[in-house]
Amino acid sequence: MVEHLQRYGVISSKKVAEVMETVDRALFVPDGNPPYLDSPMGIGYNATISAPHMHATCFQLLEENLQPGMRALDVGSGTGYLTACFALMVGPQGRTVGVEHIPELVASSIQNIEKVQLHHYGRLGWPEAAPYDAIHVGAAAPEIPPALIEQLKPGGRMVIPVGNIFQDLKVVDKNSDGSISVRSETSVRYVPLTSRDAQLRNE
Ligand SMILES: C[S@@+](CC[C@H](N)C(=O)[O-])C[C@H]1O[C@@H](n2cnc3c(N)ncnc32)[C@H](O)[C@@H]1O
Numbered sequence: 001m002v003e004h005l006q007r008y009g010v011i012s013s014k015k016v017a018e019v020m021e022t023v024d025r026a027l028f029v030p031d032g033n034p035p036y037l038d039s040p041m042g043i044g045y046n047a048t049i050s051a052p053h054m055h056a057t058c059f060q061l062l063e064e065n066l067q068p069g070m071r072a073l074d075v076g077s078g079t080g081y082l083t084a085c086f087a088l089m090v091g092p093q094g095r096t097v098g099v100e101h102i103p104e105l106v107a108s109s110i111q112n113i114e115k116v117q118l119h120h121y122g123r124l125g126w127p128e129a130a131p132y133d134a135i136h137v138g139a140a141a142p143e144i145p146p147a148l149i150e151q152l153k154p155g156g157r158m159v160i161p162v163g164n165i166f167q168d169l170k171v172v173d174k175n176s177d178g179s180i181s182v183r184s185e186t187s188v189r190y191v192p193l194t195s196r197d198a199q200l201r202n203e
Contacts, residue, residue, distance in 0.1 A: 001025065001036035001052055010053045016060050019085050025052065028079040028112050045102045046202045048191060049079045050138060058136050058159045059085055061171055061185065065134035065157045069093040073125055073151065076100060076138035076193060080109030086134065087113070097126045101196045123193050125151045132156055139193035140167045144182070154178055161190040 002020050005011040011020070026035035029049060033041045040048040050058075059066075059082060066072055066089035074083040077098030087096040100106050101123075124147045125135070131153035137160035144162060149172065152158055158172040168184040175181060194203070 001038070004038065005053060005056050008053075011056045011060065013060050013063055015089075016056065016063055019088050020052075020056060020059070022088060023081065023084045025049075025081060028081040028084075028109075043079055043105065045105060046191065046199050047078055047102065047105060049081060050190070054188065055082055055085075057169070057186070058082065061159045062086075062134040062136060062157055063089075065155075066090055067133075070133035071129060071131070071153070072096045072134040072136070073129070073132045073148075074098045074136045074138065075123060075125060075148065077109060078105055078138055080113045082136055082138070083109070084113040086136070095129055097129050097132075099126050102199070124148075127151055135159070137161065137193065138190070140164075140188070140190040141193040144170065144172060145193075149174070149180060159185075161188045164192075 002017050011017050029035040029041055030043055038052050040051045043049050066086055068091040070090045072086040072090055077083045077100045083096055083098035090096055130151035132151055133153055133156045135148055135158035140161040152174040154174050154176045156174050160170050161167045162170045167188050169186050169188045171183050171185050173181045
């Protein structure tokens with residue numbers, strides 16, 4: 001899988017390739033699914049594990065902000081796959097927090113990984129461990145949530161899908177003076193960052 005993503009130019013970073021090799025996706029994909037296929041897969045509760053190329057793209061955009069000792073937040077952590085990758089990056093001196101609003105997914109992701117901290121919580125992030133050097137949001141928000149910008153450290157970066165039917169993967173940098181720069185990386189299609197009830201009703 002990683003070799004394929006390297007061959008097609010999705011992964012250019014050696015470190016990202018190494019970590020994605022280490023965190024075996026087969027441990028995170030529900031039984032009976034082809035774990036290394038480059039496609040999103042249902043994980044129940046109207047949620048998906050994102051496709052490997054999307055994980056790799058977001059991971060690589062955040063790589064500089066996932067150095068040893070740094071702090072990372074994964075909003076909509078689902079299976080915990082990227083949360084585990086971030087934890088390996090920041091190492092024992094760093095801190096990685098995952099937030100996910102479906103308690104059953106939190107429970108199964110905790111079984112998937114041991115090292116990272118996962119909280120049953122929602123789209124407002126996890127202010128207790130802020131500020132973060134890196135924030136990844138795994139579901140599409142209608143706009144960039146101010147609460148997450150607030151939790152970003154100056155010099156920090158957030159990668160977040162934004163939009164409803166048409167979505168862009170936005171790269172949000174908080175500059176050292178606290179101002180914000182936003183650019184669009186690519187068009188994407190994610191499930192919405194929503195309320196738990198709306199998600200379970202599949203709205
Ligand atoms: C496309 S899935 C990605 C999951 C994860 N990144 C992965 O690849 O395993 C989006 C996740 O965001 C979660 N989610 C949606 N809205 C949320 C909210 N308001 N707060 C927390 N999690 C949310 C969903 O339950 C789902 O697990």
